[in-house]
Amino acid sequence: MQTESRIKVRYAETDQMGVVHHSNYPIWFEVGRTDFFISAGLSYADMEALGIMLPLYEISCQFKSPAKYGDEVIIITKLDKITPVRICFSYEIIRAPDRKQLATGKTMHAWTDTALKPLNAKKLIPREFALLTQSIE
Amino acid sequence: MQTESRIKVRYAETDQMGVVHHSNYPIWFEVGRTDFFISAGLSYADMEALGIMLPLYEISCQFKSPAKYGDEVIIITKLDKITPVRICFSYEIIRAPDRKQLATGKTMHAWTDTALKPLNAKKLIPREFALLTQSIE
Amino acid sequence: MQTESRIKVRYAETDQMGVVHHSNYPIWFEVGRTDFFISAGLSYADMEALGIMLPLYEISCQFKSPAKYGDEVIIITKLDKITPVRICFSYEIIRAPDRKQLATGKTMHAWTDTALKPLNAKKLIPREFALLTQSIE
Amino acid sequence: MQTESRIKVRYAETDQMGVVHHSNYPIWFEVGRTDFFISAGLSYADMEALGIMLPLYEISCQFKSPAKYGDEVIIITKLDKITPVRICFSYEIIRAPDRKQLATGKTMHAWTDTALKPLNAKKLIPREFALLTQSIE
Numbered sequence: 001m002q003t004e005s006r007i008k009v010r011y012a013e014t015d016q017m018g019v020v021h022h023s024n025y026p027i028w029f030e031v032g033r034t035d036f037f038i039s040a041g042l043s044y045a046d047m048e049a050l051g052i053m054l055p056l057y058e059i060s061c062q063f064k065s066p067a068k069y070g071d072e073v074i075i076i077t078k079l080d081k082i083t084p085v086r087i088c089f090s091y092e093i094i095r096a097p098d099r100k101q102l103a104t105g106k107t108m109h110a111w112t113d114t115a116l117k118p119l120n121a122k123k124l125i126p127r128e129f130a131l132l133t134q135s136i137e
Numbered sequence: 138m139q140t141e142s143r144i145k146v147r148y149a150e151t152d153q154m155g156v157v158h159h160s161n162y163p164i165w166f167e168v169g170r171t172d173f174f175i176s177a178g179l180s181y182a183d184m185e186a187l188g189i190m191l192p193l194y195e196i197s198c199q200f201k202s203p204a205k206y207g208d209e210v211i212i213i214t215k216l217d218k219i220t221p222v223r224i225c226f227s228y229e230i231i232r233a234p235d236r237k238q239l240a241t242g243k244t245m246h247a248w249t250d251t252a253l254k255p256l257n258a259k260k261l262i263p264r265e266f267a268l269l270t271q272s273i274e
Numbered sequence: 275m276q277t278e279s280r281i282k283v284r285y286a287e288t289d290q291m292g293v294v295h296h297s298n299y300p301i302w303f304e305v306g307r308t309d310f311f312i313s314a315g316l317s318y319a320d321m322e323a324l325g326i327m328l329p330l331y332e333i334s335c336q337f338k339s340p341a342k343y344g345d346e347v348i349i350i351t352k353l354d355k356i357t358p359v360r361i362c363f364s365y366e367i368i369r370a371p372d373r374k375q376l377a378t379g380k381t382m383h384a385w386t387d388t389a390l391k392p393l394n395a396k397k398l399i400p401r402e403f404a405l406l407t408q409s410i411e
Numbered sequence: 412m413q414t415e416s417r418i419k420v421r422y423a424e425t426d427q428m429g430v431v432h433h434s435n436y437p438i439w440f441e442v443g444r445t446d447f448f449i450s451a452g453l454s455y456a457d458m459e460a461l462g463i464m465l466p467l468y469e470i471s472c473q474f475k476s477p478a479k480y481g482d483e484v485i486i487i488t489k490l491d492k493i494t495p496v497r498i499c500f501s502y503e504i505i506r507a508p509d510r511k512q513l514a515t516g517k518t519m520h521a522w523t524d525t526a527l528k529p530l531n532a533k534k535l536i537p538r539e540f541a542l543l544t545q546s547i548e
Contacts, residue, residue: 010305010319011158012158015152016148017527023438026434026437030286035341056433060472061471062469066527148455161297165421169423180481183284192337194337195334196335200331203390233333253340285432299469
């Protein structure tokens with residue numbers, strides 16, 4: 001299972017190099033992650049309402065070719081790994097018209113409560129945890 | 138009473154026009170406001186700990202000359218008006234070396250609780266309210 | 275003539291008050307402006323390729339009700355005024371499902387060259403200038 | 412050789428989790444990098460004036476403990492590696508009062524011209540290249 005999210009590059013996302021500033025890619029990954037959770041029947045907003053947070057503990061990103069103002073880009077999001085305490089995603093950013101790869105990345109998250117203390121997702125949201133686990137297989 | 142906050146323009150704040158993107162000025166105003174509250178003996182963080190929020194209901198900004206990457210700029214913050222339900226600030230952004238004016242602006246805020254419902258600041262924080270009121274005179 | 279642009283609120287656009295930080299509204303206005311120019315047959319990217327810039331000299335925004343993470347919002351963009359040296363837009367941000375008004379705003383821009391010196395848009399891009407002028411009437 | 416850059420966490424940098432949004436750390440790393448180049452006698456702005464760019468091709472960041480609004484943080488920047496075509500930095504984000512480590516990271520850059528084509532820094536800026544190389548030893 002993977003989701004595709006489509007966005008258009010905003011002027012404010014560019015920098016004086018004339019291309020998208022790299023700090024926007026983590027934000028785009030998050031857009032992809034939001035859509036992934038929704039398509040897995042479990043919105044990120046719903047989780048927060050349940051007191052479940054998913055803070056990042058690691059991110060990496062490889063930049064292959066710059067995105068530019070006005071480009072339509074697609075964020076492809078895949079669930080890499082899920083355990084009762086962790087969840088890891090991988091991403092690919094491609095340019096919509098020619099599907100040229102612009103960037104790849106990974107994010108690693110902990111399941112925590114609102115005080116950012118670890119919690120066990122398998123026990124807390126067993127149905128959703130099972131759904132997400134199935135989405136890898 | 139007025140405060141001066143000094144910041145250095147970040148690369149990420151530029152856009153492909155080669156100057157600071159205008160969406161950063163509201164953020165700089167907020168940096169100035171943060172320092173203003175601290176120098177008035179009432180930090181913004183302390184207020185939030187007391188359950189007091191200051192959401193904006195209006196902002197305006199006039200851009201006179203562009204700020205550029207690496208520029209050292211000063212945010213001058215003044216309290217314009219304070220009532221039990223409202224607080225208004227004005228700002229001036231100047232370039233540090235020559236004190237050239239780059240932008241001016243105003244923000245208008247409501248005193249609210251964490252649910253963003255109006256509250257009466259004069260009753261809730263009388264000592265700090267008096268201090269702020271004196272800072273105009 | 276007016277355009278409607280649809281976006282989904284990003285997690286990164288929220289702040290610790292639990293709502294969208296106000297500095298994002300100027301960015302959303304710009305998203306609306308981008309779409310307006312495209313629907314007027316004159317993309318912003320094309321203008322920049324011609325060496326025409328549209329730096330802001332004034333912005334104002336009124337916040338009525340907060341946008342929240344996950345909200346689908348619509349940016350309604352209208353051309354308010356156009357002269358050979360200036361162009362002014364007004365915006366309305368509404369929540370998609372119930373069309374509740376969240377914010378309104380205005381931006382005022384100068385037509386300039388890449389060195390941010392004023393230029394005469396009516397002379398430089400007469401066909402597009404006429405098109406934009408007609409879009410008000 | 413390493414540099415220390417001091418910044419104060421901005422309200423706009425927080426998200427609804429109540430801590431700094433992770434997309435700000437790449438921006439903070441860049442603040443550190445800017446200061447590193449200045450202390451090495453070669454400002455980033457000067458390099459761009461010479462037509463030399465340093466686009467990222469890879470970034471990674473590990474988040475240890477969240478930064479919060481109002482925190483004073485220090486960005487420690489070190490040059491990890493320099494070759495005629497690449498330059499790599501590592502960073503540590505610590506909280507100023509107690510020097511608690513909040514995050515670590517790395518960025519990898521290519522030396523390019525303004526069209527983002529690779530160039531040979533050792534040939535183009537031999538004096539500065541030698542200076543930077545010495546700063547590792």
